[in-house]
Amino acid sequence: GQNIDQPTEMTATEGAIVQINCTYQTSGFNGLFWYQQHAGEAPTFLSYNVLDGLEEKGRFSSFLSRSKGYSYLLLKELQMKDSASYLCAVRDKDYQLIWGAGTKLIIKP
Amino acid sequence: DTEVTQTPKHLVMGMTNKKSLKCEQHMGHRAMYWYKQKAKKPPELMFVYSYEKLSINESVPSRFSPECPNSSLLNLHLHALQPEDSALYLCASSQVGSERPTDTQYFGPGTRLTVL
Numbered sequence: 001g002q003n004i005d006q007p008t009e010m011t012a013t014e015g016a017i018v019q020i021n022c023t024y025q026t027s028g029f030n031g032l033f034w035y036q037q038h039a040g041e042a043p044t045f046l047s048y049n050v051l052d053g054l055e056e057k058g059r060f061s062s063f064l065s066r067s068k069g070y071s072y073l074l075l076k077e078l079q080m081k082d083s084a085s086y087l088c089a090v091r092d093k094d095y096q097l098i099w100g101a102g103t104k105l106i107i108k109p
Numbered sequence: 110d111t112e113v114t115q116t117p118k119h120l121v122m123g124m125t126n127k128k129s130l131k132c133e134q135h136m137g138h139r140a141m142y143w144y145k146q147k148a149k150k151p152p153e154l155m156f157v158y159s160y161e162k163l164s165i166n167e168s169v170p171s172r173f174s175p176e177c178p179n180s181s182l183l184n185l186h187l188h189a190l191q192p193e194d195s196a197l198y199l200c201a202s203s204q205v206g207s208e209r210p211t212d213t214q215y216f217g218p219g220t221r222l223t224v225l
Contacts, residue, residue, distance in 0.1 A: 033213065033214075040197070040221070041218060042199055042216035042218050042219050044216070045213050045214075045215060087151055097154070097214065100151060101149075101150065101151055102149075102150075102151055
């Protein structure tokens with residue numbers, strides 16, 4: 001079967017750094033996506049990794065290791081507005097998106 | 110412009126009603142998707158249209174009927190729904206994913222559906 005694992009919930013402090021991990025076992029691999037979703041709103045695209053390594057985009061970075069079936073999303077200089085769910089999704093061999101359950105990130109002042 | 114629009118934002122309907130959800134994008138994307146999302150769960154794929162043709166139907170009950178009138182529009186017709194169908198219905202679009210692995214799905218704001 002196909003499976004994506006992320007922590008259910010994490011808490012961090014405003015101004016700090018947090019790393020949200022994602023491990024996956026899928027039928028093939030054609031890229032990994034991170035989306036941010038605020039409560040009651042649509043997911044918004046954050047990052048895409050298809051090759052091993054780190055992709056940096058402002059305060060957000062995403063890392064991929066295909067051999068380990070592992071990715072993380074790194075958020076720096078946390079702001080209160082970063083409180084949201086972060087969804088990891090993998091595109092499998094059929095180019096279908098397999099979604100993780102999401103990590104709820106709570107930012108405290 | 111990476112905007113996908115959906116109407117209505119909220120919809121309350123009875124189990125005997127017929128209603129439709131609408132989605133529109135003007136990014137030139139040729140793949141469009143319907144997802145259902147329950148609270149605290151990830152989006153669940155329902156249908157995929159590629160070049161205005163239904164390419165994936167994830168065993169969705171026939172009370173949900175998709176329609177793609179043209180490359181910019183996607184509808185979801187609802188009839189005889191059940192209370193358990195209450196959820197956030199999300200539309201997304203992308204370039205045709207099977208040929209371009211880097212294509213990203215962009216989501217609309219969703220329709221919050223409540224079935225009484």
